[in-house]
Amino acid sequence: MNSRQMFLDQLRAGLKGLPRSVVEDILAEYTAHFDEGRAAGRSDGEIAAALGDPGRLAREVRAETGVRRWEDERSLSNALGAIVGILGLAALDLLVVLPVLMTVGSVDLAFFIAGACICLAGSLMLPFALINMLPGFDGDWLQGLLISLGMASGGASIVAMCALFTIGTLNLLIRYGRAHYRLIAKANPS
Incomplete structure (x- = not known):
């Protein structure tokens, strides 16, 4: 099997796991890199070496795709996708970032x-405060009403x-991931 394949x-x-259209677009882009390199007289091995590690490229694409989805639509699944992508990219910092993230999240x-629970307790107290408004019940209904609403x-x-x-x-985690990605890209100019 050749270097390109x-x-x-x-x-x-x-x-794997990204939408099929995204995967096909990315593969088409890198296939075009190989075609342009061949047209310039370079071998597939040289082109592959210049493009870098495909595993690292895939992690970068996953992180960027997750971040874009989060920025386009803020939902729980997109947030988890962004977090997983960024943590995958920042694998070396995992021992530092994960404990802090787990503490803050907890x-x-x-x-x-x-x-x-406080909101639920106040909501459950509201009917009892209103019941005290009925004739024949003694109690300060206004105080109960204000406490339950509060x-x-x-x-x-x-x-x-x-x-x-x-x-x-x-958003802070995404900024950290982007800064980390820029540092990795500058440190590994492959």
């Missing part, structure tokens, strides 16, 4: 759950802040 096969294997999740809105605010913090953290 080996390179394209390794690149295709590294891109604290964010804890606040999210606490906010949801808990529901406070819990909803905590949940909203956690969502904003999660989006901000994800």
Whole structure:
């Protein structure tokens, strides 16, 4: 098997799981690189060496594709795709980034759950505060109403802040990945 076919096969294997159209576009682009190199009188081996490691190229493409999807549509699956792509690209920093990311994510999740519980408790208290408004019930219904509304809105605010913090953290992680990618690309000018 020649260098060209080996390179394209390794690149295709590294891109497995991406949409078929994306894979075909990328393979067509690298096939064009080989065609242009042959037209310039270079061998397939020289072209493959100049293009670099197909596994590394596939990781870079996966990271960039995940980031583009996240920027186009902010959803949980796109966020996970961006995180997986960036962590795959930053494999050497995994021992440093992952513990920090797990700690921040755990604290964010804890606040999210606490906010949801507070919101739920306030919402469940609201009917009981309204029942105290009925004639024959003694109690300060206005105080109960305000406490339940305050808990529901406070819990909803905590949940909203956690969502904003999660989006901000994800954007920071994407910026880190892009900066890391630029450093890798400068350090390995293959």
